[in-house]
Amino acid sequence: MPGFVLRRILKSVLVVLAIVVCNFLLIHAAPGDPATVMAGQSGAADPQYMEQLRRQFGLDQPLTTQLWIYLRGVLQLDLGYSHRQQAGVAGLIADRLPATLLLTGAAFLIAIAGGVTAGALAARRAGSWADSLITVIALAFYATPLFWVGLMLVLLFSVYLEWLPSFGMSDPGLALTGPALWWDVARHLVLPAVTLGLFYLAVYARLTRAAMLEVLDQDFVKTARAKGVPEGRVLRAHVLRNALLPVITFAGIQAGQLVGGSILVETVFAWPGIGRLAFEALLARDYQVLMGVFFVTSVVVVLFNLLTDVLYALIDPRVEVA
């Protein structure tokens, strides 16, 4: 196992470096540059102004020089400096990362816990009205656009019922600290986390149900029942455990997206996360920030892929890591 992990990490470093170079070239291939965007937003420009900006942003250097400077920085774990926002990229990302991790983490838990439970319930009573209900609801959430679900939840819970705030991560006007602040953040978290979680919840429910139905038909389940193992234990220990592989595969993919966040949900709920940071950086051609976010997310995706592979082996001894 340690040898496997080590080899995978080495490969991953190469993959991440290749991603960095690809990102750099792709981003610079997009038309326009940060100076043009700044001029467009400011409503006025002249040659001196454009030249000042391009010099300040380092755009007057040849592309290969810019790439070399960036790569050298990344190898030293220095993600560079956003001239547009006049702040270090690592700091900008670090400021936004907790918000995103909180949102996507909460959504992840809601999705896994709710999805596996719903899927198991449906599989246990396959063909019953409860199964149909769960399947239909899961399909509806799976098919509905996220931003629409978000807006409808806001209309219901913020506008009509006035139970929950509709935007932001906390109420800065209250200047709260300690447990009161956590409670406030939790209240703000409910709607975006549920919105983001519902889609994945539907996916997990469908995956779990299908996988469990498949396993339920197998001989070892019949054997277990024949031995007189209680039905609850059959489902948990024999069926669910064997049905979890596809769920874990998907959870690995979703976990990789934890850091990337969700641009849509962050936008609708004004959640100050990293997805919006990346999206806005893309629109503003804030190259350094964009590459920084890509770098961090690609590292996380690679790490979670590795983690998923290890988890496979732990849950299902038949899978070998080699």
Next chain:
Amino acid sequence: MNLTRRNLLAGAGSAPLLLSAQEALSQGAQPKRGGVLNIILNPEPPILQIGVNNQTPTLICGTKITQGLLKFSPSLDPLPELAKSWTVSPDGLEYVFRLQENVKWHDGRPFTAEDVIYSVMTFNREIAPRLRGVLSGIGEAAAPDPHTVRFVLKQAFQPFLLCFDATALPIVAKHIYDGNDIRSNPANARPVGTGPFRFVEWQRGNFVRMERFDDYWKPGQPYLDGILWRVIPDGQSRRLAIQSGQVQMTTATDIEPFDIPALRQAPNLNVTTRGWEYFSPLFWFEVNHRVKPFDDKRVRQAMSMALDRNFIVNRLWFGLGKAATGPVASTTRFYEADAKLPPFDVSKARALLDEVGLRPNAQGIRGSFKYVIPPYGEIWNRMGEYFRQAMRQIGFDVTLESTDAGTWGSRVANWDYEATSNVLYQYGDPSLGVERSYVSSNIQKILFTNTAGYSNPKVDELFAKARVAATEADRRAAFSEVQKILVDDVPLLWVVEVNYPTVTDKRLHNAVQLGTGDHACYDDVFLS
């Protein structure tokens, strides 16, 4: 406004009167101390120091921190701000400003004439692209005493005073910027000004917090304890936030025009379109004159005649503006009411195109071109769709192209487009905000220059004459003539004089009083 020398000289005396009358009129409620104003900040700007960044949200937010020497009424009369009075010499060359006393920077240092001279002669001359030409025309800048500044121009420039609004010529602290690189100065992240509110905290993507500056130079003001700028990137979420009272104000393009009729009906909200007189944004469709047949003015005339401007104002902008009649907005000085575009007339437009020789084929198509939609919101898409339909009426087949800000900017700047649209501010005077789009000396590969490539020596000459003319009458004559030429040449298809809506909670008072509207410093704004 009648800008004679006598008026300018009298300006100092009459301004306070004007202000108090205006304050009395707009209030009705007694100012009350306390409360925090929640207001939407959108899109979130990268920097809050005016000058270093000049996006609309930066200007609206930054004007609460950074002030100018003057501010302007809706009829564009100068009113005192950091300058308490001013005089202009009869030859229009010498401007003397007397500054407010007891003004402090947010870091506690006193504000003096040296700060003004540094801001005008160094800071803004270095980084303000729009005013670089005007500021290079200052021959001499002196501070006879710590509260007096004297500027001597090389050549008379009548709209000089109009440049002293905080949005155009922000006054910054010399002790912070002098000797350091302006653009990368660390102070840009925590702006220090003389305004009623001081910068406290900025959680990017979330909010900007400002607090009342206790040493503000107007005793007893500001009334608000602070301002919280909430970043809400989604248009519908912004609408819900103002409707539910979670924020008390939205500005500029925060709310899409199609949401405005519903908000006008909301019992807790006021909607006003006043407060854009100083900027007078003018929306136009732009065609690239280097592309045939747009080089033919009859084609442009026909295209202009195919646009139903009243329909656009009422059905697309939901009344947030006025049909444009020419290159100068009606709220801008020297607007010539007699220079009017020919009215909406599709059959006349078709006849004109027939005359040019652009005959329709069997499908009724005379030609086709592409239109690049600027990526600044839903209204821009709708304007593009309207344009396609209107052009189809006269036989042009238009393909719409979607872009993002970087692509749009670089394509227009590099003249790599056939048609697009744009909005430009007019800044109160044609020499400041109109001339730049038409004179051939400003045909450059840069946004907001004469990117269409229009060129007419007579127009160049008249704009040049009006720029330096010593008397208002001479300027008026030149501007009137140039407007008549332009409405005949139709270099750009002017459509709407845009008045962006400011939506305020009914508990909020004095949010829009000046010609710069929500770009005021808000020392007199209060919540009841």
